[in-house]
Amino acid sequence: MANPAAAVSAPDAGRAKISASGVDVFYGAKHALKKVSVEIGERQVVAFIGPSGCGKSTFLRCLNRMNDTIAGCRVTGDIRLDRGDIYAPEVDVVQLRARVGMVFQKPNPFPKSIYDNVAYGPRIHGLAGSKAELDALVEGALKGAALWNEVSDRLDSPGTGLSGGQQQRLCIARAIAVSPEVILMDEPCSALDPIATAHVEELIDGLRERYTIVIVTHNMQQAARVSQRTAFFHLGELVEEDDTSAIFTNPRDERTQGYITGRYG
Amino acid sequence: MTDATLAAAPPSDLAGRPQDGPSLHMTEAARARLRRRYAADRRFRQAGLGAVVFGVVALGFLLFTILSNGLTAFRQTELRLDFAFSREIIAPDGKVDPQSIRAADWARVVRESLQARFPDARDRRGARLVEALVSPGAQGQLMDMVLADPGLIGQTRSVWVLAASDIDMVLKGHADRAVPEESRRVNDRQLAWMGALEKDGALRLSFNTRFFTGADSRYPELVGILGGILGSLYTLAITLALAFPLGVMAAIYLEEFAPKNRITDLIEVNINNLAAVPSIVFGLLGLAVFLNVFGMPRSAPLVGGCVLALMSLPIIIIAARAALRAVPPSIREAALGLGASRLQVVLHHVLPLAMPGILTGTILSMAHALGETAPLLMIGMVAFIVDVPSGPLDAATVLPVQIFMWADSPERGFVEKTSAAILVLLVFLLGMNALAIWLRKKFERRW
Numbered sequence: 001m002a003n004p005a006a007a008v009s010a011p012d013a014g015r016a017k018i019s020a021s022g023v024d025v026f027y028g029a030k031h032a033l034k035k036v037s038v039e040i041g042e043r044q045v046v047a048f049i050g051p052s053g054c055g056k057s058t059f060l061r062c063l064n065r066m067n068d069t070i071a072g073c074r075v076t077g078d079i080r081l082d083r084g085d086i087y088a089p090e091v092d093v094v095q096l097r098a099r100v101g102m103v104f105q106k107p108n109p110f111p112k113s114i115y116d117n118v119a120y121g122p123r124i125h126g127l128a129g130s131k132a133e134l135d136a137l138v139e140g141a142l143k144g145a146a147l148w149n150e151v152s153d154r155l156d157s158p159g160t161g162l163s164g165g166q167q168q169r170l171c172i173a174r175a176i177a178v179s180p181e182v183i184l185m186d187e188p189c190s191a192l193d194p195i196a197t198a199h200v201e202e203l204i205d206g207l208r209e210r211y212t213i214v215i216v217t218h219n220m221q222q223a224a225r226v227s228q229r230t231a232f233f234h235l236g237e238l239v240e241e242d243d244t245s246a247i248f249t250n251p252r253d254e255r256t257q258g259y260i261t262g263r264y265g
Numbered sequence: 266m267t268d269a270t271l272a273a274a275p276p277s278d279l280a281g282r283p284q285d286g287p288s289l290h291m292t293e294a295a296r297a298r299l300r301r302r303y304a305a306d307r308r309f310r311q312a313g314l315g316a317v318v319f320g321v322v323a324l325g326f327l328l329f330t331i332l333s334n335g336l337t338a339f340r341q342t343e344l345r346l347d348f349a350f351s352r353e354i355i356a357p358d359g360k361v362d363p364q365s366i367r368a369a370d371w372a373r374v375v376r377e378s379l380q381a382r383f384p385d386a387r388d389r390r391g392a393r394l395v396e397a398l399v400s401p402g403a404q405g406q407l408m409d410m411v412l413a414d415p416g417l418i419g420q421t422r423s424v425w426v427l428a429a430s431d432i433d434m435v436l437k438g439h440a441d442r443a444v445p446e447e448s449r450r451v452n453d454r455q456l457a458w459m460g461a462l463e464k465d466g467a468l469r470l471s472f473n474t475r476f477f478t479g480a481d482s483r484y485p486e487l488v489g490i491l492g493g494i495l496g497s498l499y500t501l502a503i504t505l506a507l508a509f510p511l512g513v514m515a516a517i518y519l520e521e522f523a524p525k526n527r528i529t530d531l532i533e534v535n536i537n538n539l540a541a542v543p544s545i546v547f548g549l550l551g552l553a554v555f556l557n558v559f560g561m562p563r564s565a566p567l568v569g570g571c572v573l574a575l576m577s578l579p580i581i582i583i584a585a586r587a588a589l590r591a592v593p594p595s596i597r598e599a600a601l602g603l604g605a606s607r608l609q610v611v612l613h614h615v616l617p618l619a620m621p622g623i624l625t626g627t628i629l630s631m632a633h634a635l636g637e638t639a640p641l642l643m644i645g646m647v648a649f650i651v652d653v654p655s656g657p658l659d660a661a662t663v664l665p666v667q668i669f670m671w672a673d674s675p676e677r678g679f680v681e682k683t684s685a686a687i688l689v690l691l692v693f694l695l696g697m698n699a700l701a702i703w704l705r706k707k708f709e710r711r712w
Contacts, residue, residue, distance in 0.1 A: 069601060071525050094604050102602035108595035110614060120613070121603040171599070178603060 017042040017182060017212045018063060023077035025058050025067065032058050036077070036238045038231055040182075045204060045213045047223035047244065050233035051259065056216045059233070060184050063214065064100035065093050081182070098125055101180035105187040107167035109159035109174070114151050117159040117170055118142060121178035137177055145173035146203050165196020169203065176211070183207065185215040189222065201226050220260055224248050232256045331691075335684025337437045341473040341486060342428040344398065344462050348378045349421045350411060361415050371404035375426075383458055394455055400427035402487045425469070430485040430678035432459060436470065439677060450677075476685065480653045481667065485678025488671070490689050492653045496566055496646070496661030497635060497693070503570020503657055504577055504634050509627055511574075512581030516623075519582070520589040521611050540579035547576045548643030556644060564645040564660040572644060573634040580633070584626020588619035621705040628701035632694050638665040664690045 018040040025033035033055040040046050048056035058067070065086060067073045079086050086096055098121075109117050118138045121127075128134035138155070142148040147169045151162070159170050168188055175183055185204070189197040204213060204226045217223050223230050224244060231241040232255070240253045251257045277283050289295065352359075354377075355369045379395045380387060386395040403426035410424070411417050431450045434440040436459075446452050451459075462468040479489020523529045551572035555561045561568050592615045600610040641647065646662050647670065654661035662670070664686065671683040 064602065066598065066602065069597075094606050096604075097602060098604035102598075104595065104598060104602070106595060108593075108599045110596065110599060111618065120600075120605075124603070124605050124609055124613075174599075174603065 047227035054233040101175035115155040141177035338681035338685035342433040345467040493667035499566035499657040504573040507574035508577040516585030545639040548640030580630040588622025
């Protein structure tokens with residue numbers, strides 16, 4: 001398990017991978033996110049915490065423009081991935097989402113075989129030149145998601161037949177098979193039991209060496225365990241963002257203090 | 266401390282009413298309420314069961330009526346007579362070629378054969394009566410024999426020919442022999458001749474192949490259903506080819522791509538309205554547009570298919586949209602999150618998952634179209650057509666229209682043919698529904 005005090009491990013970690021400034025999100029007339037500015041360092045795990053409905057998932061979905069698919073949703077402000085504006089008109093969302101992968105709250109494997117689930121991304125992006133390359137890619141992704149040993153003998157069986165925790169790791173394998181730079185995780189453990197959660201958390205800690213990870217969680221122990229930086233959202237505002245150890249031991253804002261000590265949330 | 270509180274306050278329910286004695290749910294009043302609830306439950310179940318029993322009985326009665334009326338149509342009465350293919354009738358000028366064989370007086374061949382068999386029918390009235398035993402189709406049957414083998418000319422052959430419909434009805438028991446002679450279609454002399462034939466073993470019921478190979482006729486014993494079957498198949502093929510791709514495309518666009526605004530709302534409302542428009546209106550549209558403006562052929566399955574496609578389109582669109590909407594959004598999000606384009610999301614994930622629902626909806630709408638009559642009347646598919654259509658441009662009729670026309674005919678012989686045609690139509694509908702179930706199962710197994 002990661003020690004939050006040992007801030008970073010990978011080289012060049014900490015350089016801003018994503019920087020957002022003044023981001024507002026509206027759902028129709030509802031102002032869901034107000035003037036959010038945050039920097040997310042490369043090869044770090046950043047946790048977004050906050051009470052339900054505080055906008056943390058909304059902000060997460062801005063980072064790969066998944067909000068585009070919601071009718072009536074409007075995003076203003078500036079979000080940059082490697083200094084490139086991801087809301088610029090010339091940006092291709094298909095390419096953006098290949099660079100910024102996503103794992104959802106509820107495990108959502110395709111109703112296809114385990115192999116096809118993982119191979120889908122590389123196939124649509126044309127990442128594998130041959131069947132052998134694709135096989136190697138699938139194996140690598142499943143190993144990266146710590147699932148290979150459990151499923152290597154039944155790659156042809158349906159992904160929907162796995163247990164909840166295995167399905168979520170399959171979804172992570174599916175996301176990393178595309179070789180993204182950033183992985184967004186929207187409460188990836190909320191539908192899992194404690195043992196499966198421990199598996200996924202361990203996995204996240206390992207993935208940090210290669211990917212920038214943004215994780216939304218309701219579970220503050222989880223945020224403390226897996227992340228180096230933590231951002232606290234409240235009522236659509238980003239209240240505080242700091243090293244995880246600082247947030248949990250010495251929060252500057254009293255709302256943060258109240259939330260992490262369990263007075264509300 | 267807890268004990269002290271309990272002792273201090275007398276027990277009361279949430280509304281503050283004092284509660285002493287047995288528990289709230291164990292009183293006599295509570296038991297009575299429970300009994301009433303169970304009684305209501307039971308009454309509801311019995312009403313439901315009653316509705317199902319009524320439906321089954323009604324269906325059973327319908328099937329029994331159709332089967333008892335229609336099954337006899339699959340067998341047809343034939344009688345055996347000796348026919349003399351004399352040279353002076355068939356080739357009076359000595360020429361034996363198909364043209365002169367066709368032009369020969371075949372009625373005379375039949376008449377002379379009958380008079381030879383029944384010498385007591387040589388009077389004028391008797392001649393007419395005895396000729397009424399044999400179907401007019403016998404002449405064509407004999408002609409075809411000679412056309413196939415001209416060597417028969419000059420010989421005498423014993424041949425089973427079709428009996429007239431009246432004789433058929435008597436033999437099948439559909440005409441009551443006890444009715445007074447003057448109100449019977451078959452009189453006593455004809456009955457006596459029938460008896461004589463029966464005694465010789467020259468009267469039989471045989472399988473009615475003509476019913477499955479022929480088209481319409483004025484004579485009930487000569488009709489066939491193949492014309493209607495092929496007409497229906499051509500029509501449905503056109504309908505499917507037009508309505509399925511158009512409907513699925515429209516549904517995909519509206520459900521997955523179209524922006525939600527006033528125009529798409531208006532389109533949606535109109536599609537729902539079109540699904541409820543009476544089918545005869547589509548027939549009028551077909552008449553006005555396809556026949557009058559585009560000048561397409563009358564009575565043709567091509568036009569019928571176009572009209573039925575217009576009628577099926579809204580139903581297919583609605584079914585396909587419902588099937589697309591039933592695909593869980595998490596699948597779309599998963600694919601979008603991987604960087605799939607919207608088209609890839611639809612083609613790779615949503616459409617395959619929606620396919621069973623789309624196919625079921627499509628086949629049910631096709632079954633609906635198969636049973637449709639009214640719009641086809643408007644475009645002339647109600648015509649009397651004696652040839653089996655050989656393509657979608659030939660004049661044709663369809664099964665339900667054929668049933669309608671036979672049911673409208675006065676001859677007693679058409680009653681069983683009508684029921685038999687209904688049986689054929691039902692078999693087709695059952696087949697289509699079975700296909701829908703099979704396709705559904707097949708596509709579901711892939712996942």
